Amino acid sequence: MEEVDRIIIHSLRSIGCDVDDQVQSLRQFGTELIVATVVRCLKIIIGDIDLPSTLPPGMSARFRLGASLANQVQDLGYKGGDLGYQTFLYSNETEIRRIFMFLVEKLPKETSQAADEPMGSSVLLRRAISIEIGTQLAAAWTPPFLKKKGIRSRTKPPGWQREGACCLQHYHSCQITTPTSVGNLAVKIPKELRAYYNKQMPYVTNQTPRHRDTAPSVLEANALEVAVQQDWENEWNQVGLASRLSQQEFKKRKQDRLLKLIRERLQQDSQRREKAGGLSGATGDLQQLLNSIESQAGAANVKTKGSRFANTEKLQYGKDEEKTMSQVGAAVPTKDTEEELERKRQEEVDSLRSELAQLTSDLEKLDLEVRKFTASKQQMEETIGAEQRDAEQKRAAYSVKKRTLDLLPDAEANIGKLQSVVDTSAQRLVNLAKQWESHRGPLTEQYRELRQYNSKRESEAQKKLEEIKQFRARMKEVADDARRKDELQKQLVSEYERMTKDVNRSAYTRKIMEIVANIKKQKQEIDKILVDTRSVQKEINSLTGKLDRTFTVTDELIFRDAKKDEAVKKAYRFLAALHENFEQLIKTVEDTGAVVREIKDLEDQIETESNKKVLQNLEKITADFQEMKKENTALMAKVKGKK
Amino acid sequence: MVVEKWEAAVPVLQKASQGDVETVCHLIAESICRDGPISADKFSSIWSIEEWWEVRQFITEVLKKAVGKSWTKEQISEELGSLKDDYKKVIIDTVAIHNLNMRQKLVHDTAAVSKTVLADFDWKLKLALSSDKLASLQEPLLQVDFDVRDANGERREINLELNRTELAKLITSLEGCSKSVQQLTTS
Numbered sequence: 006m007e008e009v010d011r012i013i014i015h016s017l018r019s020i021g022c023d024v025d026d027q028v029q030s031l032r033q034f035g036t037e038l039i040v041a042t043v044v045r046c047l048k049i050i051i052g053d054i055d056l057p058s059t060l061p062p063g064m065s066a067r068f069r070l071g072a073s074l075a076n077q078v079q080d081l082g083y084k085g086g087d088l089g090y091q092t093f094l095y096s097n098e099t100e101i102r103r104i105f106m107f108l109v110e111k112l113p114k115e116t117s118q119a120a121d122e123p124m125g126s127s128v129l130l131r132r133a134i135s136i137e138i139g140t141q142l143a144a145a146w147t148p149p150f151l152k153k154k155g156i157r158s159r160t161k162p163p164g165w166q167r168e169g170a171c172c173l174q175h176y177h178s179c180q181i182t183t184p185t186s187v188g189n190l191a192v193k194i195p196k197e198l199r200a201y202y203n204k205q206m207p208y209v210t211n212q213t214p215r216h217r218d219t220a221p222s223v224l225e226a227n228a229l230e231v232a233v234q235q236d237w238e239n240e241w242n243q244v245g246l247a248s249r250l251s252q253q254e255f256k257k258r259k260q261d262r263l264l265k266l267i268r269e270r271l272q273q274d275s276q277r278r279e280k281a282g283g284l285s286g287a288t289g290d291l292q293q294l295l296n297s298i299e300s301q302a303g304a305a306n307v308k309t310k311g312s313r314f315a316n317t318e319k320l321q322y323g324k325d326e327e328k329t330m331s332q333v334g335a336a337v338p339t340k341d342t343e344e345e346l347e348r349k350r351q352e353e354v355d356s357l358r359s360e361l362a363q364l365t366s367d368l369e370k371l372d373l374e375v376r377k378f379t380a381s382k383q384q385m386e387e388t389i390g391a392e393q394r395d396a397e398q399k400r401a402a403y404s405v406k407k408r409t410l411d412l413l414p415d416a417e418a419n420i421g422k423l424q425s426v427v428d429t430s431a432q433r434l435v436n437l438a439k440q441w442e443s444h445r446g447p448l449t450e451q452y453r454e455l456r457q458y459n460s461k462r463e464s465e466a467q468k469k470l471e472e473i474k475q476f477r478a479r480m481k482e483v484a485d486d487a488r489r490k491d492e493l494q495k496q497l498v499s500e501y502e503r504m505t506k507d508v509n510r511s512a513y514t515r516k517i518m519e520i521v522a523n524i525k526k527q528k529q530e531i532d533k534i535l536v537d538t539r540s541v542q543k544e545i546n547s548l549t550g551k552l553d554r555t556f557t558v559t560d561e562l563i564f565r566d567a568k569k570d571e572a573v574k575k576a577y578r579f580l581a582a583l584h585e586n587f588e589q590l591i592k593t594v595e596d597t598g599a600v601v602r603e604i605k606d607l608e609d610q611i612e613t614e615s616n617k618k619v620l621q622n623l624e625k626i627t628a629d630f631q632e633m634k635k636e637n638t639a640l641m642a643k644v645k646g647k648k
Numbered sequence: 649m650v651v652e653k654w655e656a657a658v659p660v661l662q663k664a665s666q667g668d669v670e671t672v673c674h675l676i677a678e679s680i681c682r683d684g685p686i687s688a689d690k691f692s693s694i695w696s697i698e699e700w701w702e703v704r705q706f707i708t709e710v711l712k713k714a715v716g717k718s719w720t721k722e723q724i725s726e727e728l729g730s731l732k733d734d735y736k737k738v739i740i741d742t743v744a745i746h747n748l749n750m751r752q753k754l755v756h757d758t759a760a761v762s763k764t765v766l767a768d769f770d771w772k773l774k775l776a777l778s779s780d781k782l783a784s785l786q787e788p789l790l791q792v793d794f795d796v797r798d799a800n801g802e803r804r805e806i807n808l809e810l811n812r813t814e815l816a817k818l819i820t821s822l823e824g825c826s827k828s829v830q831q832l833t834t835s
Contacts (some may be wrong), residue, residue, distance in 0.1 A: 131786070134775070134777070138777075175770050175793070176770045177768065178685075178768075179682055179684075180681060180682055180749075180753075182678075182749060183683070195744070197741040197744060197745060198744070198745050201741075201745050205670065205671060205674045205675075207678070212678075212682070214682075214684050214685075266832070288649070512805065
């Protein structure tokens with residue numbers, strides 16, 4: 006029974022009953038505790054039930070509580086005998102045990118059901134969402150002015166929630182500034198900057214125009230810094246390392262390239278516009294403006310590295326723009342009377358138009374001429390080049406011919422001389438070739454060696470680069486892995502926390518197995534004893550038979566002799582008496598055995614009766630009865646007093 | 649080259665003490681960086697509202713020009729004309745301190761001269777639990793708010809609600825943009 010009690014008490018504790026640690030069996034349960042635990046169980050099984058979890062002080066209320074408890078338990082389908090208020094108020098161990106066993110079986114098994122499902126994170130999330138929505142739906146509506154910033158706090162389960170859309174806000178961030186490299190002693194901060202940090206710089210919380218933007222701004226600034234760092238690392242890993250430059254050099258090169266690119270683009274664009282726009286008025290103005298901007302930018306920015314983009318950017322805000330604008334609109338006339346103004350304007354427009362037309366035609370003509378000139382110039386240049394080449398050739402031919410003509414008069418001697426000259430020069434050539442060979446050999450050898458060495462180093466560097474890349478990839482992989490595992494661990498921990506209630510399962514099964522083994526053992530013992538008893542019975546039977554037979558034999562023998570002899574007759578009488586006496590003795594022994602058994606039975610009965618706490622309960626009942634009587638008389642007195 | 653308008657602001661500026669001018673300079677520099685307004689209340693004891701406007705205009709122009717044209721200290725002090733040397737130093741220091749941030753801001757504004765520019769964006773992830781036809785939908789939706797600024801500096805908000813496929817489409821198109829930009833910068 007102790008095992009059963011322990012299991013019952015454990016499950017009662019697990020559903021949140023306040024059972025003392027020292028309580029080990031149901032016998033130690035008092036009336037209060039019984040009522041409290043039964044009410045708790047009923048609350049969990051049925052859900053909404055209106056019962057007080059503590060015993061009320063009044064006797065009649067107690068009676069009513071007991072009766073309603075009995076009703077509820079019977080409604081659940083309890084069939085273990087008649088239930089009534091007395092079962093709970095004047096408890097008896099066995100009955101209480103039966104009731105608790107029934108109730109514990111009826112408890113909803115949500116934990117085991119939960120364990121059966123696969124517990125993915127999405128399932129957990131969905132469950133959490135559904136629980137949250139369920140609680141929010143269950144809550145009553147409250148007017149918006151009772152909720153400060155839409156926040157509504159609740160006590161069961163403790164927490165808060167946002168309601169309504171009136172207090173939603175954007176995740177809007179602005180730029181914030183923070184002191185940089187203050188902690189780093191190696192970096193020297195200029196004096197005025199330090200003074201600014203100390204005196205003037207507003208706190209981060211004051212830097213945003215609206216206070217609620219502070220958190221997004223800080224987050225954004227932080228994320229931006231991280232992203233920039235990551236981006237740079239990526240680029241450095243992919244392109245930067247391979248280029249084998251220092252970081253500053255790499256950055257500088259990239260900047261230069263970008264500036265060049267932008268400059269080219271702008272130039273192309275403006276040229277295209279020149280071609281396409283031709284001479285129409287508006288684009289002409291624009292062109293003029295652009296030109297002036299360019300010229301001024303060139304003048305103003307001799308010192309700085311003057312990319313055109315940078316210049317235009319600077320000029321966006323400069324006054325120069327205004328100036329150029331005023332240049333463009335320089336011909337704005339002063340205010341006169343309106344007619345005059347109109348006329349003047351008309352005249353001016355006309356004159357300007359005619360001027361423009363003339364200028365246009367002039368320009369076209371000039372353009373044509375220029376084109377013609379350039380074409381003719383090119384032609385001329387080509388012909389000049391051809392002529393020059395011709396002259397060169399002719400001059401060379403002339404000199405050779407002149408030499409040969411000079412040599413002609415003294416032909417024989419000259420031929421000999423020439424022969425010797427040719428010979429010596431051939432000799433010299435051979436010599437030189439030899440010398441060249443002797444010099445060339447070691448040099449080429451050295452060259453080859455160096456080349457080999459160089460290529461080896463190159464390949465080594467390549468290999469190392471590859472390795473570095475691999476290591477970086479591995480680093481990233483490992484970091485990812487670690488992060489994933491961390492997440493998994495967190496998820497598992499949360500799952501584990503949800504499952505801790507089920508830990509006793511294995512203990513239960515172990516105990517049940519033990520109990521079963523015990524029962525088997527006991528059964529075997531019982532069987533043994535039964536066999537033993539049977540054998541004893543058999544022995545007794547055989548002994549009785551033997552006794553009977555020996556007695557008859559002796560009886561006959563002595564009876565035959567008794568007819569002859571007087572002494573033997575006496576012996577026969579003695580034998581009969583002996584036999585009778587022994588029979589009586591056996592009977593008495595058997596009777597005592599039966600009486601002992603009966604006594605044992607009776608003792609057992611007494612124990613069970615005493616277990617039922619009849620006397621205590623009776624005392625309690627009489628006390629309660631007295632109390633009730635008192636209450637009744639008090640009530641009667643009240644009623645009478647009212648009358 | 650001394651601008652006449654600036655000369656006019658000099659006596660007004662010199663009404664305030666050096667410390668006040670320092671505060672004003674920093675405030676204006678920060679407001680340039682951040683596009684935020686400045687309250688005139690703080691200085692109402694020193695300047696009238698019109699004078700305050702003048703001062704603000706003057707300092708804003710000086711700062712923008714000095715940063716935009718990368719003036720050296722000598723150039724700034726030359727440009728400031730008849731201002732007292734102490735005040736000049738205050739302005740020069742302000743330029744030196746805020747140079748980087750203001751430069752960035754100016755470059756950013758210049759880069760955003762086209763017709764409409766994406767200024768900011770915000771997103772929210774929502775989970776549609778059910779619809780009018782399905783009891784259990786469980787579809788994640790992403791709400792994206794684009795804060796777009798047109799040429800006049802007016803803000804307009806564009807709200808999109810995207811499901812998974814639409815979001816993938818948006819992301820691929822944005823990635824295409826990013827790739828073309830990258831090609832431009834690296835090639």
